[in-house]
Structure formats: C-alpha cells, structure tokens
Amino acid sequence: MKKKPGDVRREKILEILTTAVNPIKGVELATQTGVSRQIIVGDITLLKAKDIPIVATSQGYILLPEQSDQPHFVKQIACHHGPADSKEELYTLVDAGVTVMDVTVEHPVYGEINASIMVSNRVEVDDFIREVEQSGASFLSELTGGIHLHKIAANKEQSIHIAIKEMRRKGFLAEDVY
Structure with missing residues (x-):
C-alpha cells in the first residue's frame, strides 16, 4: 500500500530530528519538507500523540534520546x-x-x-x-x-x-x- 504524503513527510521530519546535532526550527523543517510552518506544527503534534519524545524548545525541536543504561x-x-x-x-x-x-x-x-x-x-x-x-x-x-x-x-x-x-x-x- 502506498504511503500518504503526510506519513512520508512525518517520517522525513523524524529522520531530520534523529540526525540533528542541534535543535531544528519549525521554519527549517518546513523548508526541508516543502510545506508551511503551520503544517509542521500539526505534524509535530501528531508525532507527539504517537508518544514520540519530541520537545519544542526556544531553539527549535529536538528528539529526546532513548533512555540510556546510565543513571539519569x-x-x-x-x-x-x-x-x-x-x-x-x-x-x-x-x-x-x-x-x-x-x-x-x-x-x-x-x-x-x-x-x-x-x-x-x-x-x-x-x-x-x-x-x-x-x-x-x-x-x-x-x-x-x-x-x-x-x-x-x-x-x-x-x-x-x-x-x-x-x-x-x-x-x-x-x-x-x-
């Protein structure tokens, strides 16, 4: 079954956030995915609803790392x-x-x-x-x-x-x- 454009875009957002060293602004995600910043806000909300640990900071979006074996x-x-x-x-x-x-x-x-x-x-x-x-x-x-x-x-x-x-x-x- 062919994926819907929104699903493909959200996968791309996750890929970008996973490889990012620094927070990524919504505007930058919008540019990289070819949609408006408002669409990105909606996509981030949908990803969070799937329990994906994305955090919006003043510097941009970050994907929290998986819990490590080290004490936290x-x-x-x-x-x-x-x-x-x-x-x-x-x-x-x-x-x-x-x-x-x-x-x-x-x-x-x-x-x-x-x-x-x-x-x-x-x-x-x-x-x-x-x-x-x-x-x-x-x-x-x-x-x-x-x-x-x-x-x-x-x-x-x-x-x-x-x-x-x-x-x-x-x-x-x-x-x-x-």
Whole structure:
C-alpha cells in the first residue's frame, strides 16, 4: 500500500530530528519538507500523540534520546527571583552540570503552566535569553512574582546537589525565601 504524503513527510521530519546535532526550527523543517510552518506544527503534534519524545524548545525541536543504561537523575526545584536574574540563575544551573528541562508556574486562573527550556550550557542559555528579549516576551515567572519551578536533570546525582547548593548560596531557591 502506498504511503500518504503526510506519513512520508512525518517520517522525513523524524529522520531530520534523529540526525540533528542541534535543535531544528519549525521554519527549517518546513523548508526541508516543502510545506508551511503551520503544517509542521500539526505534524509535530501528531508525532507527539504517537508518544514520540519530541520537545519544542526556544531553539527549535529536538528528539529526546532513548533512555540510556546510565543513571539519569531528575529533580524539581522551587526558585524565586526577578526577571533580571534569569540569566544568572540558568548559568548557575548549567555550570553545575545539569540540564534545565522546563519551567512551571502556578497561575491563579489557568492553573499550572509549563514550558520546555532544555538548556545545558551557557551558549544555549544565551540563545534562550536572547530569544526572550528579541520577542518582547515575558518570563513565565513574571506571572507569579518570581516564584517558579525548574525540572533539572543530570547524569550524576552530584551535579544535582552542586546545582542546589549554588542556587541556595545565590539566594535563588524559594525554600530559602519563605
């Protein structure tokens, strides 16, 4: 049976994401597959619905790797600071060897709002901050007076402990404020 054009295109998107070293913007996927960015957004949604671990970050789409045999440690931390300290907060975390996976805030009307960040080094932090600034967007933490959660991940538990220690030392942990 002949495959439908959408199925072929989604296979191509997966192929591109699988071989990509860096995140791929939706516009780039659209160009490579000959469709609009809006079609790509729909394709990504359909792929996610099939439990394919694609994450949309500020740098573009990434396909999460298969779980490795190495231990992988994940922790959620509560943070508190103003928007001017966002870059320093993210630097503190990535310098400790963790990946900042996401940010979550508890909105009084909308409930929990979560967004992927996926930064692991200073270059990715700089790209993320630049994108926020250039778009004129606000940090989610601005909706909650600076209170927010980050899910952080590392291959070594020690990296998580170092990140928390440094966040505490710099006064970024919410548990130390309230």
